[in-house]
Amino acid sequence: MAVLRPSGDFDTSYEHDLAVVRQRWQWALLLLLLLALFTLPYYAPAPTVSLINRIGIAIIAVQGLNILTGYTGQISLGQAAFMTVGGYISALLVGAAGWSFFLALPVAGLGAGLVGLIFGLPSLRVKGFYLVMATLSAQFIIPWLTRHIYPSLLNGAQGINVPVPTFSLPVIANTCFLGTTFNAELGTCVYRFATPSQFIHITLGVLIVSTIVALNISRSRLGRALISVRDNDLAAELLGVNLFAYKLKAFFIAAVYAGVAGALLAHNLRHINSQTVGLVDSIMFMGMLVVGGLGSNLGPILGATLVVLLEELATVLAPPAAALLPTLAGGATAALKPLLFGLALMLFLIFEPRGLAHRWMLIKAAWRLRPYAR
Amino acid sequence: MNWQLLPQFAITGLLNGGPIALMALGIVLVFKSSEVFNFAHGQMLLIGAMAAWWFASPEGMGLPLWAAIIAALAVSVLLGLAIERLTLRPMTGQPLLSIILMTLALGQFLQGLTIFVFGTTQRNFPVIFSVTNPYRITLPLTYNDNPIVVVLRQNLVWSFVIAMICVIVLVLFFQYTRTGLAMRATAENHETAQSVGIRINHVFGISWAIAGVIAAISGILIATASGLDLSLSIVVLAAFPAVLLGGLESIPGAVLGGLIVGLAQGLVGLPNNSFFMGPAAAQAIRNSAEIVPYILLLIVLVIRPDGLFGQKRIERV
Numbered sequence: 156m157a158v159l160r161p162s163g164d165f166d167t168s169y170e171h172d173l174a175v176v177r178q179r180w181q182w183a184l185l186l187l188l189l190l191a192l193f194t195l196p197y198y199a200p201a202p203t204v205s206l207i208n209r210i211g212i213a214i215i216a217v218q219g220l221n222i223l224t225g226y227t228g229q230i231s232l233g234q235a236a237f238m239t240v241g242g243y244i245s246a247l248l249v250g251a252a253g254w255s256f257f258l259a260l261p262v263a264g265l266g267a268g269l270v271g272l273i274f275g276l277p278s279l280r281v282k283g284f285y286l287v288m289a290t291l292s293a294q295f296i297i298p299w300l301t302r303h304i305y306p307s308l309l310n311g312a313q314g315i316n317v318p319v320p321t322f323s324l325p326v327i328a329n330t331c332f333l334g335t336t337f338n339a340e341l342g343t344c345v346y347r348f349a350t351p352s353q354f355i356h357i358t359l360g361v362l363i364v365s366t367i368v369a370l371n372i373s374r375s376r377l378g379r380a381l382i383s384v385r386d387n388d389l390a391a392e393l394l395g396v397n398l399f400a401y402k403l404k405a406f407f408i409a410a411v412y413a414g415v416a417g418a419l420l421a422h423n424l425r426h427i428n429s430q431t432v433g434l435v436d437s438i439m440f441m442g443m444l445v446v447g448g449l450g451s452n453l454g455p456i457l458g459a460t461l462v463v464l465l466e467e468l469a470t471v472l473a474p475p476a477a478a479l480l481p482t483l484a485g486g487a488t489a490a491l492k493p494l495l496f497g498l499a500l501m502l503f504l505i506f507e508p509r510g511l512a513h514r515w516m517l518i519k520a521a522w523r524l525r526p527y528a529r
Numbered sequence: 530m531n532w533q534l535l536p537q538f539a540i541t542g543l544l545n546g547g548p549i550a551l552m553a554l555g556i557v558l559v560f561k562s563s564e565v566f567n568f569a570h571g572q573m574l575l576i577g578a579m580a581a582w583w584f585a586s587p588e589g590m591g592l593p594l595w596a597a598i599i600a601a602l603a604v605s606v607l608l609g610l611a612i613e614r615l616t617l618r619p620m621t622g623q624p625l626l627s628i629i630l631m632t633l634a635l636g637q638f639l640q641g642l643t644i645f646v647f648g649t650t651q652r653n654f655p656v657i658f659s660v661t662n663p664y665r666i667t668l669p670l671t672y673n674d675n676p677i678v679v680v681l682r683q684n685l686v687w688s689f690v691i692a693m694i695c696v697i698v699l700v701l702f703f704q705y706t707r708t709g710l711a712m713r714a715t716a717e718n719h720e721t722a723q724s725v726g727i728r729i730n731h732v733f734g735i736s737w738a739i740a741g742v743i744a745a746i747s748g749i750l751i752a753t754a755s756g757l758d759l760s761l762s763i764v765v766l767a768a769f770p771a772v773l774l775g776g777l778e779s780i781p782g783a784v785l786g787g788l789i790v791g792l793a794q795g796l797v798g799l800p801n802n803s804f805f806m807g808p809a810a811a812q813a814i815r816n817s818a819e820i821v822p823y824i825l826l827l828i829v830l831v832i833r834p835d836g837l838f839g840q841k842r843i844e845r846v
Binding site for chain 2: 228230277280281283284285287289291295299303304435438445476480486489490491496500508
């Protein structure tokens with residue numbers, strides 16, 4: 156896709172050439188959107204806030220997958236397993252070891268990244284379909300391990316309860332600032348991210364960081380090397396791209412993203428077990444990526460939003476469907492979720508295989524070229 | 530090690546491998562002809578068994594069991610043909626990722642459709658083989674002067690026998706019929722097959738139809754042994770490693786892979802007296818039947834990525 160810029164939009168400096176957001180009005184729109192999202196709890200009903208929270212966490216997981224599958228071309232069905240790893244690490248660090256959540260979150264990402272490296276090792280030897288199976292094995296082995304190792308710590312199949320993330324400030328001039336409340340036990344001011352309307356600020360903050368990192372990975376040397384591995388690995392190797400190193404880097408980054416998303420999910424749900432995210436979720440993340448558009452930074456955002464909204468549509472449609480078909484009682488949501496997701500993904504694969512992001516590019520190009528071409 | 534029980538667990542595991550081999554065969558069949566790995570095979574299994582239940586039960590059609598099974602096989606043939614025509618024909622020539630995702634999406638869709646039509650309740654599948662009197666076989670072996678007796682449930686033995694009959698029928702079909710020859714030619718090379726007048730779209734359709742029949746048979750065999758509910762579509766997850774173990778394109782490989790997976794699953798269930806591990810670890814190993822196929826898979830991928838019988842066509846990096 157050629158870069159089509161509106162007429163008059165020239166690069167006048169190196170900074171301008173590198174800029175992602177090129178126009179003042181684009182900055183204004185972006186800041187407005189962020190403001191609207193951050194102030195969401197003040198005007199939107201709680202279910203909407205909770206929904207945006209879920210979308211945000213899904214976007215982070217899919218952004219990781221996009222780097223692995225979209226840019227590097229390595230297909231993985233293990234993203235949910237690495238989310239489980241991140242969730243457990245953060246839950247244990249905050250719950251059992253008493254760390255701060257904001258310290259545990261990056262450590263959870265790194266831990267999941269290391270586990271991701273282990274399951275990325277087969278990518279050195281096999282690719283394509285065989286790699287799918289190798290990552291699929293992560294999807295079975297990791298949840299099994301959480302059920303069977305260290306039952307005293309991981310509590311087997313029941314899983315563990317995850318504490319509320321908090322941050323504390325010292326008492327300044329006998330008052331607590333920033334909406335914190337005084338906690339007599341600790342002697343400090345504490346803010347608890349207990350409800351989704353409080354937790355959404357963490358999700359959005361992490362989402363902004365993860366988007367900036369993903370964006371910059373994709374346009375740096377690392378991203379270009381990953382794309383070259385995807386497009387022609389032999390040529391990439393001849394150009395001096397170390398295939399092994401870059402594939403492993405891609406696996407590591409994808410698993411770090413998954414670990415961070417898993418930690419967020421665990422602290423948001425306040426509970427994690429081996430079933431919290433599973434094979435179906437890994438399939439959903441792949442689906443989100445394809446629906447949104449592989450190998451584009453807008454793709455994960457659009458895809459995750461659409462698919463989570465479809466899930467929500469399934470829960471909305473479930474009661475009328477159950478009323479229509481009495482045999483469905485109780486199973487309406489369970490039926491509609493996979494039905495709608497599978498149908499949407501199949502339609503996208505047949506009719507729009509390059510995803511929503513590509514469609515958005517076409518719309519933008521058509522807008523700029525009007526009235527000459529469609 | 531509990532040597533007394535070893536033959537019992539080994540033979541039970543091996544017999545359990547029969548249906549796994551049959552599932553693996555259904556996947557290999559489609560892969561051989563059209564190079565599509567069918568992740569929706571589990572859901573085809575589920576729909577075949579559900580259809581058989583519906584035709585047989587008084588809540589549905591109330592047909593006699595043999596008629597119900599034939600009707601279910603017919604439904605599965607139609608399902609297989611519909612899947613090929615509607616979802617995979619448009620994907621011809623698309624990259625691997627799209628095709629993998631297509632069958633995954635199809636699996637989700639069929640899963641939702643099954644719940645939509647049949648609900649989530651557990652069904653009592655008609656019992657085909659007697660459950661009350663298992664076979665008792667005394668092996669010509671003794672351990673500590675005790676004769677070793679193997680107790681085998683009837684459905685276990687007969688499922689294995691039926692699965693193996695299906696395998697033999699299929700192999701004969703491939704070797705001795707014109708259609709089988711056309712399918713083998715298509716598996717070898719699409720363009721060459723087309724150039725000698727084989728309609729490869731028909732061949733794809735036939736292989737999906739046969740895969741549907743195989744899926745329905747394995748679904749019925751498993752449902753009659755362990756009841757029928759939605760978890761039937763998960764059973765097939767043990768067959769994916771079996772396919773890779775044998776090599777993606779090899780029919781004897783799929784059968785052997787299924788048997789190896791069954792045997793391994795049987796052997797880890799053996800009560801072991803934890804002399805070199807703690808009792809907790811020993812217990813964990815006994816519970817590891819669900820991941821053993823995948824551990825085998827990882828080992829095979831590292832040592833012999835093209836499986837035991839696979840062609841050396843796999844792209845190494």
